[in-house]
Structure formats: structure tokens, C-alpha cells
Amino acid sequence: MKILILGATGYLGSFLYESLSSLDKYEVFGSSRRESFKTIKADLLDGTQLNNLLKEEDFDIIINSAGHPSPDFCESRPRKALELNTLTSINLIKSLKKIRKKPFLINISTIYVYGDTESQNNENDITQPINYYGFTKLLSELMINHYYQKSLSIRLPMLIGNPYHPNDLIMNIYKTLVETKNIKLENIEKRYPLDVLDVVNLIKSLIKSPIYGQINFFNKQSFTRYQIGIEVQKCLSNLGLKTTVTNDGIYPDPTKWSQVARRHKNLYVSSCHEIVNHFAFTSLTKTLESVYLQNFSKRI
Numbered sequence: 054m055k056i057l058i059l060g061a062t063g064y065l066g067s068f069l070y071e072s073l074s075s076l077d078k079y080e081v082f083g084s085s086r087r088e089s090f091k092t093i094k095a096d097l098l099d100g101t102q103l104n105n106l107l108k109e110e111d112f113d114i115i116i117n118s119a120g121h122p123s124p125d126f127c128e129s130r131p132r133k134a135l136e137l138n139t140l141t142s143i144n145l146i147k148s149l150k151k152i153r154k155k156p157f158l159i160n161i162s163t164i165y166v167y168g169d170t171e172s173q174n175n176e177n178d179i180t181q182p183i184n185y186y187g188f189t190k191l192l193s194e195l196m197i198n199h200y201y202q203k204s205l206s207i208r209l210p211m212l213i214g215n216p217y218h219p220n221d222l223i224m225n226i227y228k229t230l231v232e233t234k235n236i237k238l239e240n241i242e243k244r245y246p247l248d249v250l251d252v253v254n255l256i257k258s259l260i261k262s263p264i265y266g267q268i269n270f271f272n273k274q275s276f277t278r279y280q281i282g283i284e285v286q287k288c289l290s291n292l293g294l295k296t297t298v299t300n301d302g303i304y305p306d307p308t309k310w311s312q313v314a315r316r317h318k319n320l321y322v323s324s325c326h327e328i329v330n331h332f333a334f335t336s337l338t339k340t341l342e343s344v345y346l347q348n349f350s351k352r353i
């Protein structure tokens with residue numbers, strides 16, 4: 054089975070690439086705007102490059118994990134955000150229309166397609182993006198769903214579990230704690246950190262039994278950034294490093310962006326799909342133990 058991962062150098066894409074490549078049953082290809090020994094160079098904003106990429110092989114599955122995941126970047130640079138998150142998807146459907154064998158398209162989306170509501174949102178509820186990032190991702194979902202039926206958009210919360218990528222929240226907290234022995238973290242917004250390995254396992258199930266449309270893939274355990282920091286601090290304390298984590302941080306840093314995106318205070322998302330409701334999600338404690346502890350102890 055041939056799988057193409059778009060955005061294979063990214064936080065999620067690189068993890069998907071490594072995990073799926075390690076399994077014999079899949080032949081995995083990756084692409085990004087940069088050529089490397091792992092990725093084929095193809096800018097999704099360039100129709101010709103995209104057409105050529107899709108002609109390389111008869112792909113069975115395409116996973117679209119390309120785009121820009123920062124809500125504040127999208128709020129500050131709306132035109133660029135629309136290009137990277139929506140136009141890339143429109144180009145992708147146009148190119149898919151031109152090929153004979155139609156692959157199953159798995160499109161990675163976000164829970165920011167929902168508004169700030171107290172009620173639970175499942176896939177049948179009306180979406181109302183809370184910020185411009187969510188708007189660009191929702192537009193991408195709608196275009197894909199409308200023009201390419203053999204597709205599924207997976208809406209994800211904040212991801213953790215890829216310590217080798219520079220955007221990893223937990224490694225960034227860890228590095229600050231090791232370097233300066235203290236960190237200030239924001240303690241208002243609840244987040245639902247999801248282990249990227251859970252996304253891999255969901256995708257493996259979907260490859261066996263595809264679902265089309267949308268799916269909310271959401272862990273039920275919530276933490277503020279401060280609470281995540283406390284969990285990291287406990288691990289470091291067990292390794293003999295004393296650090297201070299305080300709850301007076303500000304996130305996002307307003308000096309870094311011309312516009313800061315609105316975020317949910319405590320969004321709870323549910324799903325109508327059995328596969329999500331019966332999924333054994335990895336807890337934060339388990340992710341810290343199985344993924345991060347070895348990295349922490351190597352470097353202390």
C-alpha cells in the first residue's frame with residue numbers, strides 16, 4: 054500500500070512518516086517545499102509541481118498534514134494563512150481530479166473550527182471558527198468534502214509526543230527549565246494534549262476501514278500550560294533537578310505578533326464515531342514516561 058504524506062517535515066508529518074515507514078506493509082513517500090533524502094520537493098501552491106508529485110506513484114492514501122498550524126501567525130498574516138491552509142487544499146483537489154486512480158485523502162484539521170461554546174460539539178454541530186486559523190482550516194475542509202468525496206478531515210487538538218521537532222511544547226518547557234531553572238506558564242486556557250502516536254494508530258485503523266467526512270479526535274484529559282509544566286517539573290525532580298514553575302505566564306506573547314488569535318477557554322469536543330469513543334487515548338503521564346523521560350535523562 055502506497056502512502057504519500059504532504060508536509061512530511063512538519064511536527065505531525067515527520068512523526069507519521071517515521072512511524073508508518075517502520076511498518077513493512079506500507080510504502081511511504083513524503084513531500085515538502087524542501088528536498089531531502091526523505092522528502093520529494095513539491096510546493097502545494099505550484100500546480101505543476103503538485104501534478105508531477107501525484108504522478109510519481111499510484112498512491113492509495115494521501116495524508117495532508119501541510120499548512121501553517123499557528124493561530125497567531127494566521128491572525129497576523131491572513132493572506133499567507135489562506136494560501137498555506139486553504140489554497141494548498143484547493144490545489145490538491147484540482148490535481149486529484151486529474152488522476153485516474155483516486156486515493157483516500159486524509160486531511161488534517163483542527164478543533165479551532167469550533168466557536169467558544171460551553172456545549173459539547175460533535176461532527177453534526179455547526180462549526181463557527183473562533184479565529185482566522187480555524188476559518189482557513191474549515192474552508193479547506195469544506196472544499197475537500199464538497200469536491201472530493203473519498204476524503205476525511207480529522208480535527209485535532211494540541212499535539213505532543215514528537216520530542217525531535219523544534220515546536221515540541223514539552224521539550225521547550227524542559228529546555229527552559231534545564232537552562233534557567235525556572236519558567237512562567239499561563240494557567241487559564243484548558244488544552245487537551247494529544248499524543249501523536251494516537252493519531253498514527255487512528256490513521257492505521259482508518260486505512261483498514263475508511264470513514265468519509267469529518268471526525269473529531271479528542272482526548273478527554275485537560276491541562277493548562279502551567280499544569281503541563283508541573284508534570285515536566287515532577288519528572289525532572291525525580292531525575293534530581295530542582296526547578297521552579299509559576300502560573301503567571303502570558304500566552305501567546307503579545308510582543309511577538311501583530312495580532313493575537315482568540316482561543317477557547319475550555320472547549321470540549323466529542324464525536325459521533327465509535328472509533329473515537331472506544332479509542333484508548335494515551336494519558337499525559339504515559340506520554341511523559343514512554344516518550345520524554347529517556348530524552349530528559351539523556352541530557353541532564
Ligand SMILES: NC(=O)c1ccc[n+]([C@@H]2O[C@H](COP(=O)([O-])OP(=O)(O)OC[C@H]3O[C@@H](n4cnc5c(N)ncnc54)[C@H](OP(=O)(O)O)[C@@H]3O)[C@@H](O)[C@H]2O)c1
Pocket residue numbers: 059060061062063064065066084085086087095096097098117118119120121122137141161162163164190209210211212213220
Ligand atoms: N501541531 C499541532 O499541535 C496541531 C494541532 C491540530 C492540528 N494541526 C494541523 O496539523 C497539520 C500539521 O501541523 P504541524 O504542526 O505538523 O505543522 P508544521 O510543523 O508547521 O508542518 C507543516 C508542514 O507543511 C509543509 N508546508 C507548508 N507549506 C507548504 C507548501 N506550500 N507546500 C508544501 N508543503 C508545505 C511544511 O514543509 P516545509 O516547510 O518543509 O516546506 C511542513 O512539512 C496542520 O494542518 C495543522 O493545522 C496541528
